[in-house]
Amino acid sequence: MAVDVRDAGSAPSTPIWLDARYRAIFFQIALLVAVLAFGAYIFHNTYDNLQRRGIASGFAFLGSTAGFDIIMHLIPYQASSSFGQALLVGLLNTMVVAIVGVIGATLLGFTVGVARLSRNWIVARIAAVYIEVIRNIPLLLQIIFWYQLLGKSTPGPRNSISLAGLFFLSNRGLYMPAPVTEDGFWLTVAAFIAAVVGSVVLARWSKKRQEATGQQFPVVLTSLGLILGLPLLGLLVMGVPFHWNYAVLQGFNFEGGMVLIPEFISLTFALVLYTGAFIGENVRAGIMAVSHGQTEAAYAVGLRPGPTLRLVVIPQAMRVIIPPLTSQYLNLTKNSSLATAIAYPDLVAVFAGTVLNQTGQAVECIAITMAVYLTTSLSTSTFMNWFNRKMALTER
């Protein structure tokens, strides 16, 4: 019966190849086949050439011994670890830079964005000059600049700049005491988790109560008290179950403690500075997008300037800020691959660099690296989209 309906629509004499609906379907199928065929051709040709030249292929190499060391590893790693573990080390190093960078760039960006709109002439000018200078110089140059500056301006480890005998800055990085936990530290961790959960519950309860009764509750102060106080209590109850491992100069270098290597410091610093300038402009655009009438209306109902900014302007500005902010976060993560230029062992340097070279499996290594970046970026995107929906104007 369906046939009758379809034929009734067009003139019965139209041949099938002139029917717009069939043609549309045909071209879509043809395109799909062409794309698949092209992909298959590329894959086949690559595989064929690799076979012909006797180049090893496949992913078995991930399990074999790496045989090289990496200066910065957040998980246990040594030369006898596998290439797969090297991949993980590189990934974590990239993630650390990305996370620290995103937090830093956001704080800096919001500060300069607001500062550029300040009524104070000097503050506004400083913010403007910073933004215009930083965002118009290529990032790679900036990374190399800060790295060179840090390397050339700091003394050797034996003459390092010491702060209270605990912190040491030299061309080997910033050494600082490392906390070493002992038995019974679990209570502190548990207390911290409890405090965070408690704060969330408290915030929800307070919001509900304010909507119902109009009464406010000092949520921020209470939460801060909880998050600091409870873990401290946990520490004291168990008799302070941790000690500090201090960095001590021994032979060539410092031993013990924690270290932020110069490559990490300069890379993160350059990324924060660069991305912060762009975020600053996003923030300024967002704030300027909120009509002045909103501020005037807020004043008219008796809000002071502080709450006006916090409760009226920023929430509306956020809707304009978040989408470009997401792009900046993605850019920062991807830009962290410039680490290769200054020997920071990130994913690209370690995996698409050393591992690729040791194994010679360029296709596999680059594919894995790209897949990792894609996954990270898509996850960030998903999260930011969720956040954007949450911040979107709720029509009531």
Place this chain on the structure above:
Amino acid sequence: MKKISLIAAGAALIALTASGAQAQQTLDAVKKRGQVICGVSQSLPGFANPDAQGNWAGFDVDMCKAVAAAIFGDVKRVKFVPTTAKERFTALQSGEVDFLARNTTWTMSRDVQLGFDFVGVNFYDGQGFMVPKKLGVKTAKELKGATVCTQTGTTTEQNLADFFRANKMEYKVVAFEKNDEVLAAYDSGRCDVFTTDRSGLAADRTKLKSPNDHLILPDVISKEPLGPLVRHGDNNWGDVIRWSFFVMVNAEELGVTSANVDQMKSSANPEIKRMLGGEGDFGKMLGLDNAWAYNIIKMVGNYAESYEKNVGPKTPLGLERGVNALWSAGGLQYAPPIR
């Protein structure tokens, strides 16, 4: 049903057309192009280094020139492609360069797994360490806790890990992509130690602000047979490179130099006659002109000439022949006969 048969037809078409590049064609491609593309180091004095006019010179560069002389009778017909340690293998695998003469260590995995053929060893080397004299270090065993600078994608990185692991010493490694970055980091004090092949250390020391303030430690921690390499599977092309190199070694052994090669053409020695094209068709066997070896010796020189000119005791590198002397002089350089 139709859709499936269409896909099947497409797949069949792909299988037929995707024959890929035939491996046996590098020599033909080079001749057709009129130029051999040679992958070299970026800047390593004595081995491959461009001068102020952009003319490349060095021990590895001579290897490239010898191949151009053998094929075209013209040392200018080389395109030098500087590669980092990290890029070099991909460049060769993908066909971006015809061969590598880039102080590359011959290892089993590179030969077998990476799909290459090493055609010979033009420099026997070993990995060493360079330190500033003011550190007061006399041997590598005193390097416990040191920070070491090196280049990524080298055997050096792994030898380093092996050496410190075997001696149960802690260390930190800072790995840069470019050799010049490693040197700059070492010079600025980011590291206590600079490690690479000892020939490379000698070459890089000449680039430091005050070379005499730096000491190359006596320890040799690895075997580094350096040599040119080609893609696996094109044996004819491999033969061209291999025998271009062997000609230089044989010429030294037979006392043929760029200066006397014209007189030597009339030599009665059958070995020299065969090499210089007076007897036999040895050039033709390779698909070249019979004057191939004459051109190499005339235009580039024999092994000793290239060595003395680029890296020998009278150059800033100041490397003695050592194990790179001819076998007849107690060294390891030994070329099979041309017959």
